[in-house]
Amino acid sequence: MSPRIPPVFRRYWEVAPKDLDRAGFVSIEVRRALFSLGVEPEVVKRAGIVCFEGEMNLVLYSEGGRIVLVVSPDRVELLFSDRGPGIADVDLVRQPGYSTAPDWARELGFGSGLGIPNMEQNSDELKIHSRVGEGTVMRATILRRKYDGR
Amino acid sequence: MTVGELVRELGLEVLVAGDLEADVHGGYCADLLSEVLAHAAKGDIWITHQKHLNVVAVAKLKEIGAVVLVRGLRPPQEVTDRARAEGVTILVSPTSAFETAGRIHRALFP
Ligand SMILES: Nc1ncnc2c1ncn2[C@@H]1O[C@H](COP(=O)(O)OP(=O)(O)O)[C@@H](O)[C@H]1O
Ligand SMILES: [Mg+2]
Numbered sequence: 001m002s003p004r005i006p007p008v009f010r011r012y013w014e015v016a017p018k019d020l021d022r023a024g025f026v027s028i029e030v031r032r033a034l035f036s037l038g039v040e041p042e043v044v045k046r047a048g049i050v051c052f053e054g055e056m057n058l059v060l061y062s063e064g065g066r067i068v069l070v071v072s073p074d075r076v077e078l079l080f081s082d083r084g085p086g087i088a089d090v091d092l093v094r095q096p097g098y099s100t101a102p103d104w105a106r107e108l109g110f111g112s113g114l115g116i117p118n119m120e121q122n123s124d125e126l127k128i129h130s131r132v133g134e135g136t137v138m139r140a141t142i143l144r145r146k147y148d149g150r
Numbered sequence: 151m152t153v154g155e156l157v158r159e160l161g162l163e164v165l166v167a168g169d170l171e172a173d174v175h176g177g178y179c180a181d182l183l184s185e186v187l188a189h190a191a192k193g194d195i196w197i198t199h200q201k202h203l204n205v206v207a208v209a210k211l212k213e214i215g216a217v218v219l220v221r222g223l224r225p226p227q228e229v230t231d232r233a234r235a236e237g238v239t240i241l242v243s244p245t246s247a248f249e250t251a252g253r254i255h256r257a258l259f260p
Binding site: 020021023024025027028031045048049052053056108109110112114115118121 | 207212213
């Protein structure tokens, strides 16, 4: 692989567990930051979706964590790391429709089990590392290639 | 057709006016947020029963033309405040999701 171009922009946000009222607004700030950096609209759109789904998972399922945004000339990366509880079967949570969302979250329109599939669909690579009792790290990479999207 | 023209034609209530001059080409009906994130298109009218804060974020991220709450559902004020701050249009339709979607479809594709 060719050497990585050094990052030009890096920012992080703490995400509190169960705080649904604030949830979603890291995603909006990420969107704003990407637009102001001149990132291509198609990439901003994909990053927004990835960030929202990752952010919601931190809020709904984790004991808190952080989101790191790294923007390089060739890619946008989003890192979601949390303090637990971890995921026992990473292949299972990647499956469309798998969800452990409680009823109160389902009533609010969460829990379709399509969050991680949406993250995969909108990134070029989604890596998930998890250890039960420790926590989960997800890294989404979105390449800034010329994109002739809709 | 613009959002404003649709509002006038159907007599919808405007709770928050974002860009009423935005062009509308279609719509999407869903209460599941991930469905909207996956399948709604830019400028779509989003017909839903959801009326909490995360709706504003999804609408903003997807560049939704207007959120239409059905059956006269009204969001709490923090939602309209946030929608105003983000420039997200929120409309209210008195009828069911089925009827609202039907009327919007007829207006867009006469
Ligand atoms: N950060 C996380 N920590 C622990 N479990 C998680 C985390 N993110 C996702 N999960 C698990 O993966 C499942 C699937 O997630 P997702 O695809 O986003 O669908 P949904 O959020 O609708 O359930 C969740 O229901 C939850 O059980
Ligand atoms: Mg999810």
